Amino acid sequence: MAKKKEKKSGLISTNQTVADNRRARFDYILEDTFEAGLMLTGSEVKVLRHGQCSINEAYVGPKRGEIWLFNCNIPEYQQAAPGRQHEPKRPRKLLLKQREVHKLLGAVNREGYTIIPTRLYFNARGIAKLEIAMAKGKKIHDKRETEKKRDWGREKGRIMRERG
Numbered sequence: 001m002a003k004k005k006e007k008k009s010g011l012i013s014t015n016q017t018v019a020d021n022r023r024a025r026f027d028y029i030l031e032d033t034f035e036a037g038l039m040l041t042g043s044e045v046k047v048l049r050h051g052q053c054s055i056n057e058a059y060v061g062p063k064r065g066e067i068w069l070f071n072c073n074i075p076e077y078q079q080a081a082p083g084r085q086h087e088p089k090r091p092r093k094l095l096l097k098q099r100e101v102h103k104l105l106g107a108v109n110r111e112g113y114t115i116i117p118t119r120l121y122f123n124a125r126g127i128a129k130l131e132i133a134m135a136k137g138k139k140i141h142d143k144r145e146t147e148k149k150r151d152w153g154r155e156k157g158r159i160m161r162e163r164g
Contacts, residue, residue, distance in 0.1 A: 028135035037095035043077035060115035
């Protein structure tokens with residue numbers, strides 16, 4: 001059988017990350033992670049397929065007993081008609097199982113956890129998913145320790161390369 005040629009159209013296919021919140025790993029101690037679906041409009045999905053999204057300033061919180069994503073910037077889709085555009089920073093509902101919702105809400109209310117969006121991606125079936133994590137904020141000395149470990153890891157790699 002002849003192999004079909006794949007076109008490189010700049011679109012994100014399955015199992016590829018659209019947006020990553022790298023700062024979250026530095027500012028928070030991440031504990032449990034969850035995979036949540038997103039309620040999106042068609043134009044939002046098309047923009048995500050082009051890889052245009054920012055979750056760096058986004059946060060997750062409760063609203064009417066449900067879990068919502070706030071302040072996630074998905075820009076407008078340029079090819080859509082003016083009446084079909086979406087609001088770039090609108091709140092988006094997260095789709096989780098009821099047991100997961102109760103666990104997250106309980107951790108936020110009782111134990112002082114924060115829910116952080118860490119990664120937005122398309123799963124194997126081509127559905128947009130958001131990875132969220134229960135997190136506790138790091139103190140300044142914890143951040144310094146993380147930075148020291150990272151710097152030592154780099155230095156160790158340099159030494160190993162030089163000495164062979």
